[in-house]
Amino acid sequence: METKPRIVPPDEDQRNIIRSELDTTLLVEAAAGTGKTTGMVSRMVNLLAEGKCLVDTLAAVTFTRKAAAELRSRFQIELEKACRDAKPSSLTRLRVALDGMERCFIGTIHSFCARMLRERPVEAGVDLEFEEMDDVEDDALRARAWAAYVNGLYTSNDPVLEELEELGVEIGQLGRTFHKMADYLDVDEWPAPSVPAPDVTNAKVALAELVRHMEQEAATFPESTGTDPLMPQYRIIPMMFRQARRRGGTFEIMEILARFREVKPTLKYWTYGKKQALTELALWDDFRTSTAEPLVKAWREYRYEPLLGAILPAVKIYDRMRSDAGKLNYQDLLIKAAGLLRDGAATRVRDYFRRRFTHILVDEFQDTDPVQAEVIMLLAAENTDETDWRKCRPAPGSLFVVGDPKQSIYRFRRADIVTYNQVKEIIQRNGGKVVTLRANFRTTRPIIDWVNKTFENEFQEHSADCSPDYVPLAAVREDDSGKELTGIRSVRIPKDLKNNQQIGDYEGTLIAGTIRYALDRGFRIPRSPSEIEAGVPEEVQPGDFLIVTPKTGNLHVYSRKLEELGIPHQVTGGKSLNQVRELKLLHSLLTAVTQPDNPVALVAVLRGELFGISDPDLFAFRRAGRFSFSSPIPENLDSSIEEQFSDAFTKLKQYALWMTRYPAVSAFERIAQDMGLPARAASSAGGDVQAGSFLKAFELIRGAQREFWSVADLVEYLGKLVAEDEKHDAIPASPPQGSVVRLMNLHKVKGLEAPVVFLADPTGKKKHTAELYVDRTADMVRGYAAIEGTVTGTERTVLLAHPPRWDEYSATEEEFQKAEELRLLYVAATRAGCGLTVTVRQSYKNRDPWSFFDPHLDKSRLLVNPGFQMPPSTQQVSLTGEDVASAAEEIGERVRNAAIQTYDVAAAKASTIQRGRFTYTLGEHGTEWGTVIHLLLETAMVDPNADIRALAKSVIADQGLDLALTEEATATVESVIRSDLWKRAGRSPNRLVEVPFQRLLPGGEDAGSTDTILRGVIDLAFEEPDGWVIVDYKSDRVPEDKVQHLVDVYTHQVLSYADAWKEITGRDVSEVGLYFTYAREYVTVPVTGP
């Protein structure tokens, strides 16, 4: 076999370890573009080839379901390849693996845990039929749990309510913190030391003195204090102080002290000028730092314990509600699985899973959930009785984890780099190896050099706990041909563009124009050896471009620009669907229809883009009538006005009727079509995507129909789509095109790459604030929360309490967040193959998430503005009114044709049993009894050694019958087995049980009669020398003397079975019979004619 020369990367020795050291536990630190998936797949194939494990005991865990699907397909391809090239020694093993590929676990950690729980639910202590909950359902359950808790406290007039009120807090204010804490169910402890109440005696005296001074000063102030932030305090604080003295609590004093915040006075409004302002500021700051702030801090620390104590019982209720409902959220899956393994040390469940999954591979381990790490370590441990995962020793070769600590970016979803480092340390300590991949195959040298230069010093800026060392990338691709699109460039937003819309407009036009120009001109880009091998053309394709934004909010801006230039593209995680104009119009329309008593909704529709009635016409109408579409149109209106209103009201009335007549979504679709909304969407700019998204919205509503019962709820759901509360991507109406520009935000871009990348949307950089810190460095997981609550009447959120040393905790957390921000930028910078363009702002740089790159960009290498671009022209037709009318007619015809019935289905039994049921039943067990007897007889015939009694018991239970019937069922079946008929069947070389069949009975000649498909099941058929014997069991409980009557009833049926048998098999039927199990009597029926 021919082997092509392979480029030997500089880290070949490391790659060899992955492929060959199969008995060593490995942690692979694979920098961006170094081919970690390839490494993982090759490891999987080699494990199988060398017989280290079976495909059944191999588990590969990925970060997302999409990644799992990709891994599965690559694994299959490599496994097939390996089968072709295999040495004889491993060929059999690989073939077996390929045959059993579907038994290999490849999926997310959550589905992995769910699988373990489903295998051993009893030991895991979960509901046998537990259901997994998504985040939406989980949030709703959380809200219910909180409401149940709070209402319960009020119902029982719990003393905690009064305790909280003395601290100035109403329990409802704590809901926000409850929701936050419920994200961290794995926290073992929320330490809340009891802190003494701060003594405010001295502060009150000092405050009283300051207040007297403030009153004197304020008396000299002008009426308006302009924008100065300090002067109003001089008026308000004295008032608050005198009111607080009347009200008398510590809380009221603390509210005053909390007003002493750092301020920057506007010096110009002070009566005696700047000097007075500065003197007062000094006084203010002195009181603030020496008295107010320390006390407020002490007060918040004092409140922390009781407030936290008031929240924690709600978490218990939330836990119980999930458990009662048999629902597990994502965290439960992990926590329960970890518990199953931990506690399973005693019950040998752990051993079971240790054998069940001998080799575990984990991808994207830098974003591991801490509980995921615990599950993996417990599972891989050779010391299977160890319950502390930190002390587990992974069995040699059992574990293979891949990650790039420089790309850990999911802290907001509980990823914790501390855990990553712990696992790394455990692996190293126990004879495992850390493999470092740094040879990058994706990216050309100029970009790699730039990335290294940009980042190598930055990672050291953060503490080792929250930031890994920087490992420079090593370039493998030298080529840099095709100059137009390659290398590092920047877009510099002009200073005068300040708002996000202007910036998006400017930048979107430039980027979309560049792509259009490049496609039209057929610009070439360098291709990698594997691309060349795969025959990828050198000319750039839409799929070669990737646009990355920091957040999802503005993706639609870029999508719209691409659409305008006719560039095929796909958005991930955006809200372009939500922005479709016609969706908004439909929502207004449906609101008006479903709220007939809401004149605002009606006028909105009449005056808007759907009906376009002018204001004078609305006024003229209002003088004569009222805004209600169910009211008659007033007389004496000008005919043109009358016509418009009558058109609109007729439609709305019609729609209201449809809403009651059709299922909601069908009604919506009819209404949209009747109004011409899909056509309107399709005829607008970027119509393909507008129309596709409009119709996709109906699919979303159809899905939502299961959760929402009323039409009003569905209209509200549509409102949520329109209001962008729930974001969805747009899709085109026409069939998807192969190669498309990809557009997504930074968190979605993980693991993706493209030759030409734009880092776009330099807006909305956010500040880091810590509300919670979880410490996983010690033996127990400890959580610290800032308790924030909303104040009624305002949207303001205030800090109510925090644990002692919160300064340190929040600073630590913020340090983690800052370090992660750097890693996000690293992820962004390492997506490009040969060309990277970064957009930066020249004003308001503090709002620019990409501003970090600015010093590293060559200001002279700008993205060249290609000038005005046009979408490619498409073939155009001109439509006439007649075209539309005839299309409508033809469609009507087609629908009528489709509605004509072409065949019937009938059960052979029903259609052939003679009419008139008999009335001799002795006790009634219904059809269930028949099912039991049939099933037992079927089994007995197939497997003569079957334990009929045991089977009878389970089948009877399954059918919901009384278990006392077991004996009768067993006896009945045994009597059949003893019968001559059974013995005859037993002697036959060919016997079949429960044979399903269907026959086509052509319709009669008479008009309207259609073909009928006849279906049935033959209980027993066996071959004797004269021909086949066809038998039907009858379990009817009738006295013996009435058997003959039953024979009459069933004769037609069993004869029709015989006919079917003859027709289908072409063989003779020698005997047709009915076996009455109750009477234990076999009766043959004369076969009539051939």
Place this chain on the structure above:
Amino acid sequence: MIRWLPPQASFTGETPERSLDLTEWWLHQLCLAGVSNAQDILHRTYPHLGRGAKAAQARASDAFTIYDGLLPYPPEDLDPFSPAGPVMSSSRLETIGQCPLRYFFKYVLKIEPPEEVELDPERWLDPLQYGNLMHEVFYEFMSHVIEKRVRPRFERDKLKLLAILMKHVERFADRYPPPGPSAFRRQLLLLIQAAVVFLVEEELSAHSSWPVFLEASIGMPAYGKPCDLHMEEPIPITLPGGAGMRVRARIDRVDILGDGGEQIFAIWDYKSGGTMKYDNPDPFQEGRVLQHALYLEVVAGALRRKVSPSAQVSHFGYFFPGSRSFGVRIIRMPNERDTALGIMERLCTTVADGCFIATNKASKDCTFCDYTMICDDLEAVEAASKRKLENDENVNLESMRELRNIGN
């Protein structure tokens, strides 16, 4: 195999000849085939969409049109200067000042927004209901003060005031059932705080004035038992240009200053929300805040008629006894009368001319508007109003331009 597979399914369908509904047919024509006369054929097939497009086009233009709130022939009964026209109140005037289009919806088309039925699990009373409750509590308490002729004292009257508060809270809880005990309790605590603030501040100011009229209705029917200042007929005001208009008001409270010997009065209006809207160097805010100016006119007029020809008003005050504003008082003196009357004149001219243009400051004026659903895209409407106001060719917008300080 890939060749053998049919093309991927899509909303456009394979061929128009197989379309099973008109949507599929249209999408196929427009998205796949490409139609040169798309807008034209769309509007011919769906005439209402054609009219809608015409309206949208007019709104997008720089001209002020019949789709932007223009009534070219406004009838006389809309004209505040006409005897047949409406009697103006501060909320009518302030509504024009905020957004003439809102005035059009509310007072001309008389669109009554349905009552909000949706429950906010976190809130019991909305700001309006909350304010009404506080007003009723203060009214009853101050009536009691007047009746007993004793100045309020915190320690003595605290329980009395809280008892009144609880009575009204129960009434409101019957009328507006709270969504849950927590939301109820939280608002109750705020109400109690507001009552305490009110009483502390009243005790302090009681030395320099005495309440004489509560809920004085002038130019409108009385609220409860009519006070001595009440009069059914409106107060006429002459505007700088010579035209007249009639005004009415309901005043929370009028105090007499000093020992009452000099017939000098002060007007108070209770505000339960924040001071943001009123604490501004421009007391009129381009016509958005006129309550103080109008009340000064109305009360002065009524006092001269009902009390004494020499009676005078010293000042008007907004009083914020809520939990958020700690009893702050913002005082307005009558010294900017001419400016105020000039603004009122422009506001009324705008209405008389039938020029109901939407506001050019959506962020400021649309927050609490009941009609945002009609305007839909507020930013677009704001931008259109700016363009139309800045276009001097729209001569009938001159009054609004002056109000909003646009152009010269």
